[in-house]
Amino acid sequence: MLAPAVPAQATRLPAVQIMKVYYDSPGSDLRSNASLNGEYVTIRNTTRRAIDLAGRTLRDKAGYTYTFGGDVLLGAGKKLTIRSGQGGDGTSSVFWGRRAYVWNNDKDSAYIRNACGCGTTTGRPGNQSTDCADTPEDTRSRSLHAGTS
Numbered sequence: 001m002l003a004p005a006v007p008a009q010a011t012r013l014p015a016v017q018i019m020k021v022y023y024d025s026p027g028s029d030l031r032s033n034a035s036l037n038g039e040y041v042t043i044r045n046t047t048r049r050a051i052d053l054a055g056r057t058l059r060d061k062a063g064y065t066y067t068f069g070g071d072v073l074l075g076a077g078k079k080l081t082i083r084s085g086q087g088g089d090g091t092s093s094v095f096w097g098r099r100a101y102v103w104n105n106d107k108d109s110a111y112i113r114n115a116c117g118c119g120t121t122t123g124r125p126g127n128q129s130t131d132c133a134d135t136p137e138d139t140r141s142r143s144l145h146a147g148t149s
């Protein structure tokens with residue numbers, strides 16, 4: 001008897017998954033740095049290996065783009081929060097450095113995009129082919145819906 005076909009690709013999570021888009025910071029939108037940092041996106045490494053985020057981008061539908069620096073290595077299963085305002089980057093959160101909001105409070109989408117055009121990246125050993133195969137991630141978006149306040 002043949003083993004059943006497993007549609008692995010269809011169910012596989014993107015390597016870097018957008019967990020949450022906290023698009024409406026608490027209180028009035030006064031553009032204070034604290035308020036800007038009340039806007040954030042949390043991503044997660046869904047794989048069992050560390051992912052070098054260098055060159056990957058996070059952007060919204062309007063095209064505002066954050067590019068991850070070369071010093072962000074997201075450990076296996078780890079989360080990282082990207083806040084809209086200014087601050088010092090750490091292991092659990094990084095800062096976009098903007099003085100204006102990114103995420104529209106009514107409707108927006110978040111996208112994570114790989115840095116690599118396949119075959120051109122100089123990824124770490126064992127990393128490159130997996131990254132480049134993660135095409136679902138390139139187009140994956142997370143629409144914002146009311147209710148996450």
Ligand SMILES: [Ca+2]
Nearest residue numbers: 023024103105
């Ligand atoms: Ca907002």
